[in-house]
Amino acid sequence: MSIKNSLKKFGKGFGYAFSGLWRCIRTQRNMRFHIGAAGAVAALAAICSVSRSEALALMLTVGGVLALETVNTAIEYTVDLACKGERSEKAGAAKDCAAGAVLVFCFGAVGVACAVFLTRINEIFAYFADKPAAVIAAAVYAALWFCWVFVCFNGEK
């Protein structure tokens, strides 16, 4: 295969990956929830000016949750394809186990977030206490997050 064709295929691979991610976002409420949570974590990290190692831990856990949710979606599609609409105990168990894996990682992510942010809770309250605009921005973010999770792309499979 020529280098030109190899490069073309390499580029196309990224396209397929982004298309998979976009499908996951459109079809999975949980994925949209995680993305909203990632935005909130990024904002809190900026407010608290976390250390480099804390930022690293947060980025790894956020990335892990999003990646695992994408794998969970792939497993759901594969199971649905294999079942062709039939119900089966094993199919249900496969989906439940995949969802359980995401849940375990989410518990870990919440642990990391607590370890980073709970020690700075006073700093966070102090930041919002004298900035009414920041409180309004947080409320608007929460409302948009809710719509992003429960209204956008509703019913897409």
Ligand SMILES: Nc1ncnc2c1ncn2[C@@H]1O[C@H](COP(=O)(O)OP(=O)(O)OP(=O)(O)O)[C@@H](O)[C@H]1O
């Ligand atoms: N083919 C199947 N056979 C048996 N149980 C299934 C099957 N498909 C799904 N289930 C059960 O239903 C649960 C939810 O399945 P899934 O994540 O596919 O969502 P859904 O039923 O399509 O609904 P939605 O995506 O709207 O939340 C699974 O975790 C599993 O327990």
